[in-house]
Amino acid sequence: MPGKSVVILISGSGSNLQAIIDASKTDASINIVGVLSNRADAYGLQRATDAQIPTAVIDHTLYSDRLSFDQAMMAQIDAWNPDLVVLAGFMRILTSEFVSHYEGRLIxxxxxxxxxxxxxxxxxxxxxxxxxxxxxxxxxxxxxxxxxxxxxxxxxxxxxxxxxxxxxxxxxxxxxxxxxxxxxxxxxxxxxxxxxxxxxxxxxxxxxxxxxxx
CATH class of the missing domain: 3.40.50.170 (Formyl transferase, N-terminal domain)
Known part of the structure; x- marks a missing residue:
């Protein structure tokens, strides 16, 4: 039986992502269903791919303001239907709308x-x-x-x-x-x-x- 669904947000190398991936290999409660980055060159995306975890890139530079960027992220994250959203070196300031949307399941x-x-x-x-x-x-x-x-x-x-x-x-x-x-x-x-x-x-x-x- 799969564990709780986890989505992880990254911007860079993803060393904390890797630590959580490693833990999930022996902990059935952790089911990483997606990794999202605001940077296409983030090495963490390769870590996810190597672990056969779905990835997505939403480039913040393509959006005119923080809210429209956050709304695009929320649409992708919600498509993965997570129980928990984990910020692991995600280097963007989040809007209050994003934070309130995931209140109680965002760490x-x-x-x-x-x-x-x-x-x-x-x-x-x-x-x-x-x-x-x-x-x-x-x-x-x-x-x-x-x-x-x-x-x-x-x-x-x-x-x-x-x-x-x-x-x-x-x-x-x-x-x-x-x-x-x-x-x-x-x-x-x-x-x-x-x-x-x-x-x-x-x-x-x-x-x-x-x-x-x-």
Missing amino acids: NIHPSLLPKFKGTQTHARALEAGESEHGCTVHYVTEELDAGAPIIQAATPIVAADTVESLIDKVHKLEHQIYPLAVSWICSERLKSRDDGIALDDELLGPSGFRFIG
């Missing part, structure tokens, strides 16, 4: 320990702030930037020798561990959104979600 991964360092340049900002640790957060997407309920976080210590490049590398490794885990929890219905918060195996998660130790 993203952000390279910081939210609520710290919302937005961009998170690695440099963590170093400049003298943080002792840095990491990533999988969260539900809401209209407010990087403010949806956290599902899972993973942290790595910041050491004196760390640079922006070394932090990027360390955080990417954590992303590849926790993003497939979050997708699996949702697809297997272990993770549920309740009126009182997010629960994993019926245990309410804290304000930072589940804390992953790699």
Whole structure:
């Protein structure tokens, strides 16, 4: 019996996409039904093709505004009838119409320990702030930037020798561990959104979600 239908949105190399594809090979709850990119040259499309997953390209430069682009994406995504939509390095700002359309089934991964360092340049900002640790957060997407309920976080210590490049590398490794885990929890219905918060195996998660130790 197929698992929950998952659509993944990408713009680039698709390393998190690959991590989720790899997880789906042994986790029957994850059924990736489509990969969509706004860039025809995104290497993630090749990853999907290699895994025999349907792909689509919707070039944002062909649309006059964000809403018309998002509406084109929604038409393609809805044709795949997903239970879950996963943003995996999708580098476009989404309209409120798009976000509300997929409310409760749209997730993203952000390279910081939210609520710290919302937005961009998170690695440099963590170093400049003298943080002792840095990491990533999988969260539900809401209209407010990087403010949806956290599902899972993973942290790595910041050491004196760390640079922006070394932090990027360390955080990417954590992303590849926790993003497939979050997708699996949702697809297997272990993770549920309740009126009182997010629960994993019926245990309410804290304000930072589940804390992953790699």
